[in-house]
Amino acid sequence: MTLSFDLTSPQTRAILAANAARAAEKPSLIGLTREEMADALGEIGVPERQRKMRVQQLWHWLYVRGVSDFSEMFNISKDLRAELDRHFTIARPEIVEEQISTDGTRKWLFRFPPRGAGRPVEIETVYIPEEGRGTLCISSQVGCTLTCSFCHTGTQKLVRNLTTEEILAQLMTARDRLGDFPERGTPDGAIVPAEGRKVTNIVMMGMGEPLYNFDAVKKALLIASDGDGLSLSKRRITLSTSGVVPGIQRTGEEIGVMLAISLHAVRDDLRDMLVPINKKYPLKELMEACRNYPGLSNARRITFEYVMLKDVNDSLDDAKELVRLLKGIPAKINLIPFNPWPGTNYQCSDWETIERFADYVNQAGYASPIRTPRGRDILAACGQLKSESERMRKTERLALEAMMIAGHGED
Numbered sequence: 217m218t219l220s221f222d223l224t225s226p227q228t229r230a231i232l233a234a235n236a237a238r239a240a241e242k243p244s245l246i247g248l249t250r251e252e253m254a255d256a257l258g259e260i261g262v263p264e265r266q267r268k269m270r271v272q273q274l275w276h277w278l279y280v281r282g283v284s285d286f287s288e289m290f291n292i293s294k295d296l297r298a299e300l301d302r303h304f305t306i307a308r309p310e311i312v313e314e315q316i317s318t319d320g321t322r323k324w325l326f327r328f329p330p331r332g333a334g335r336p337v338e339i340e341t342v343y344i345p346e347e348g349r350g351t352l353c354i355s356s357q358v359g360c361t362l363t364c365s366f367c368h369t370g371t372q373k374l375v376r377n378l379t380t381e382e383i384l385a386q387l388m389t390a391r392d393r394l395g396d397f398p399e400r401g402t403p404d405g406a407i408v409p410a411e412g413r414k415v416t417n418i419v420m421m422g423m424g425e426p427l428y429n430f431d432a433v434k435k436a437l438l439i440a441s442d443g444d445g446l447s448l449s450k451r452r453i454t455l456s457t458s459g460v461v462p463g464i465q466r467t468g469e470e471i472g473v474m475l476a477i478s479l480h481a482v483r484d485d486l487r488d489m490l491v492p493i494n495k496k497y498p499l500k501e502l503m504e505a506c507r508n509y510p511g512l513s514n515a516r517r518i519t520f521e522y523v524m525l526k527d528v529n530d531s532l533d534d535a536k537e538l539v540r541l542l543k544g545i546p547a548k549i550n551l552i553p554f555n556p557w558p559g560t561n562y563q564c565s566d567w568e569t570i571e572r573f574a575d576y577v578n579q580a581g582y583a584s585p586i587r588t589p590r591g592r593d594i595l596a597a598c599g600q601l602k603s604e605s606e607r608m609r610k611t612e613r614l615a616l617e618a619m620m621i622a623g624h625g626e627d
């Protein structure tokens with residue numbers, strides 16, 4: 217059974233919506249660098265000599281304690297809190313919907329106010345709990361400019377890039393809902409112990425191509441990995457790209473997180489069809505960029521994602537070519553059973569075919585885990601995310617359920 221519920225009564229929702237509308241008119245402090253935050257404080261009259269200390273306090277409240285209201289910042293004077301509240305917001309997005317899958321996967325639909333970036337947008341974020349860790353799958357854009365033929369997001373036009381605040385807000389709001397910030401009222405300075413965390417890893421694998429929103433993604437990931445704040449280790453942050461070659465080197469140099477490449481095909485003619493950005497940056501250039509990825513080593517491998525499409529890219533010849541292509545690159549291969557969506561012409565490979573493929577790659581010396589599809593019942597699996605404007609009509613949902621029952625793409 218899937219749980220899906222409205223979080224609030226109509227009255228409370230109206231109040232929340234009104235608050236959100238008011239907050240939408242003010243700039244958010246979330247997503248600013250320390251320097252930008254100091255400048256923002258300067259603009260509301262905080263004297264220069266105090267700014268560094270104030271930024272430190274705010275940083276702690278926002279990113280260690282996870283507060284979303286200035287009134288909770290009790291070591292900041294009442295007057296300054298009121299002034300901050302008059303000019304800025306630290307409010308979370310509206311949670312339109314929260315769904316919990318039978319396997320514990322959660323999916324949220326967040327609504328962000330326009331904040332000068334056009335109209336309000338809605339996006340989905342997914343949390344996948346596993347033994348010993350919990351991974352949050354974050355979106356970088358609403359829709360995508362690319363049109364990978366097996367990806368549901370790819371059928372939706374780009375609505376807009378997400379801002380740094382919106383990227384971080386997905387992590388912070390998920391942590392709110394999971395009870396992953398320190399309890400209010402614990403002694404000042406309390407930090408959630410790393411081993412007790414619900415969100416231990418983040419992957420930029422939601423909607424959108426993160427390297428086409430490089431600056432906002434970079435800022436968000438640097439804040440997420442800041443040791444005095446959200447403190448996620450860069451080794452537990454993975455950025456997945458369809459192969460935007462010029463952004464790959466920059467990711468290693470300027471962000472320093474783990475890299476995943478959506479490979480999916482080992483020949484240019486097929487990859488041109490599956491991942492059309494290949495026409496711009498063909499395999500040779502992509503592999504060259506991977507070989508040169510800063511910080512690459514056996515301890516810091518690149519993950520190559522490979523979606524298993526029946527009779528398209530799943531033969532043993534493909535597996536052999538894959539091994540040849542990756543020669544010399546510290547790599548692991550993530551085999552993703554294709555997740556179906558209404559209107560797609562692809563099917564997931566048979567389980568035996570996936571296993572045969574995995575065995576071959578494994579014997580060639582590469583770890584090649586088969587990704588267990590998670591949260592399919594709430595359409596939270598890879599490639600199934602869409603935004604509100606494109607959410608499925610009921611008839612489409614029923615069609616999809618029928619497809620799954622018929623066994624397409626089942627494991």
Ligand code: SAH
Nearest residue numbers: 367421424425456457458478521555598599
């Ligand atoms: N745009 C980035 C990150 C988001 S997609 C990228 O393409 O890498 C995250 C992963 O899910 C990618 O590897 C993508 O190719 C894969 N994916 C997309 N649609 C899928 C589907 N229907 N079934 C399985 N995997 C899919």
Ligand code: SF4
Nearest residue numbers: 360364367370424458
């Ligand atoms: Fe965009 Fe990634 Fe989907 Fe391709 S797979 S359409 S790059 S989100």
